[in-house]
Amino acid sequence: MAAPHPTGPQKPASLQRPLSPHLTIYRWAPTMIVSIAHRITGVALGAGALVLAWWLVAISNGPEGYQSFYATVATPLGLIVLFGFTWSLCFHMLNGIRHLAWDLGYGFGKSVAGQSAVLVIALSLILSAAAFAFVWTGHAGYLS
Amino acid sequence: MSSLQTPLHRVQGLGASHSGTGHFWRQRVTAVALVPLGLWFAYVVLGLAGTTEVAAVSFLAHPWNALLMAAFVVTLLYHLTLGLQVVIDDYVHTPGAKIVLLLLVRFAVIATGSICLFALIRIASL
Numbered sequence: 566m567a568a569p570h571p572t573g574p575q576k577p578a579s580l581q582r583p584l585s586p587h588l589t590i591y592r593w594a595p596t597m598i599v600s601i602a603h604r605i606t607g608v609a610l611g612a613g614a615l616v617l618a619w620w621l622v623a624i625s626n627g628p629e630g631y632q633s634f635y636a637t638v639a640t641p642l643g644l645i646v647l648f649g650f651t652w653s654l655c656f657h658m659l660n661g662i663r664h665l666a667w668d669l670g671y672g673f674g675k676s677v678a679g680q681s682a683v684l685v686i687a688l689s690l691i692l693s694a695a696a697f698a699f700v701w702t703g704h705a706g707y708l709s
Numbered sequence: 710m711s712s713l714q715t716p717l718h719r720v721q722g723l724g725a726s727h728s729g730t731g732h733f734w735r736q737r738v739t740a741v742a743l744v745p746l747g748l749w750f751a752y753v754v755l756g757l758a759g760t761t762e763v764a765a766v767s768f769l770a771h772p773w774n775a776l777l778m779a780a781f782v783v784t785l786l787y788h789l790t791l792g793l794q795v796v797i798d799d800y801v802h803t804p805g806a807k808i809v810l811l812l813l814v815r816f817a818v819i820a821t822g823s824i825c826l827f828a829l830i831r832i833a834s835l
Contacts, residue, residue: 607792614785618821621778621828624765625835631762658747661740668737696751700758708756709764 595682603660606653613650651696656689732791739788746781753778769832782825786818 591597623634637643663681666672672681699705712719723729753774757765768774793814801807 604792604796607789608796611789611793614782614789614821617782617785618824618828621769621782621825621832624762624769625828625831627835628762631765654747654751658744662744665737665740696755699755705755705758706760706764708753708768709760 594679595686596678599660599663599682599685603657603664606657606660609649609653610657613653616650648693648697652689652693655692655696656685659685659689659692732794736788736791739784739791742784743781743788746777746784749777750781766832766835769829770835772833775829775833779826779829782822782829786822790814790818 620634623630638647663672663685672678753768757768769778794811797807797810797814801810
């Protein structure tokens, strides 16, 4: 039987109403994965904002500061974390646009929402991989 | 059905949360602004990847670039504050812990923003 509501007063068993099933009951769908991933990437990008501050401070600290920042980021662990931030930014922006479309009333249908969820996952992976490929093939650094 | 709200409550339009749709709307406004600003940021990060600090300094010392980076930082941190508030509202249910966390988020965001803006001013004066 359903447990009484944790914050409500204790009621006799005959008055205990059933609660709707919680998240763990449902089979995972793309829309659910993308929904929670939007929140997780948003929090992760909060840590990314700290790296952005570190980057700006490193630039303002002259050659040594900048070199130490790049040396840290260029380690294998640094690059994995950087790819995480890159993917998070791609994903959060693409899914944010999906949310803005919803706010305008577009794309609410069950099948459309599922398709756009899969599209956002695929595009975010492609874009973040493309960004790394862009740098590794020597195309980056065009602002020097 | 007639409304259960008093006329004053209805004209204020703030609802049960006492803050109306202000949080929702600010989150959307900052989200819309972050689409072009975020694309510009990606252009900058890729453009400066693998270069020396000379390139980064001369790029960010330019007034338009410094302004855009400042706008990106401030909008990003505002959007982050609104988003983290939703996460805390959803998952933290004890009033004391909630207030402490919301305060910490605001202090951290203002500290981060101040550091970024000071770094930008310093870069511009290098």
